[in-house]
């Protein structure tokens with residue numbers, strides 16, 4: 001039935017980086033579509049707040065502490081998740097950080113490494129744990145949060161850019177390997193959306209000027225990510241595997 005195409009009734013979804021910004025919104029959308037959501041991040045008090053909101057709106061939410069940069073923390077989190085649910089159907093692998101924009105030649109190794117620890121190794125780590133479980137079960141969908149920087153170059157953001165290109169490639173390699181086991185892996189590539197990650201950048205006149213030069217001439221609104229997220233998370237997207245889907249109002253069409 002067409003009206004049930006995007007339904008997530010009976011599904012369990014894990015969202016990493018759910019304590020703020022896009023991840024918190026993704027968790028609310030998945031819960032509204034019927035999924036039980038397990039929300040993960042380091043700031044557990046924020047997760048508790050979000051879980052309360054989801055439950056107050058009639059949804060189901062569980063909280064798990066997880067630092068994606070720590071193998072031990074991810075292992076413990078998945079032990080907790082295994083105890084919470086027999087089956088993980090959806091992973092939105094969304095935790096990510098940015099660093100202060102700067103030229104490549106000025107970048108310091110520990111800053112570069114710290115970003116990759118979260119945006120690449122962390123994404124890999126969580127994806128792998130979920131994939132092991134989904135493969136054993138014979139179904140699942142993984143949505144890695146990329147960026148338009150998964151699909152283009154970005155001046156002053158080499159570390160972030162490289163991490164997001166790598167995330168899109170990781171998704172494709174995973175899709176290639178796991179497709180035959182009923183597991184789909186795609187990358188959702190948002191354009192610019194206001195959040196803590198870019199508040200400093202877009203809070204300035206220079207930042208606002210930059211946004212005005214984009215094809216959509218504005219930031220995206222969170223609600224504009226709901227449809228693309230549900231497409232990749234639900235059976236509506238059952239034949240979509242290994243794609244990197246930009247949701248950017250066409251920002252990628254015109255380099256600034």
Ligand SMILES: NC(=O)c1ccc[n+]([C@@H]2O[C@H](COP(=O)([O-])OP(=O)(O)OC[C@H]3O[C@@H](n4cnc5c(N)ncnc54)[C@H](OP(=O)(O)O)[C@@H]3O)[C@@H](O)[C@H]2O)c1
Pocket residue numbers: 016017018019020021022023040041042043044046066067068069094095096097118122145146147148189190191192193194195196197198
């Ligand atoms: N906003 C945009 O315009 C935009 C565009 C494209 C892509 N993205 C991507 O969207 C994702 C979410 O970013 P956002 O914009 O929503 O920014 P945000 O509000 O800063 O959210 C980042 C999330 O990642 C979590 N996180 C950071 N480090 C972590 C770690 N070591 N372990 C576990 N969780 C960690 C944070 O939770 P804790 O601090 O509580 O751990 C937080 O929930 C990121 O991958 C980002 O690259 C954002």
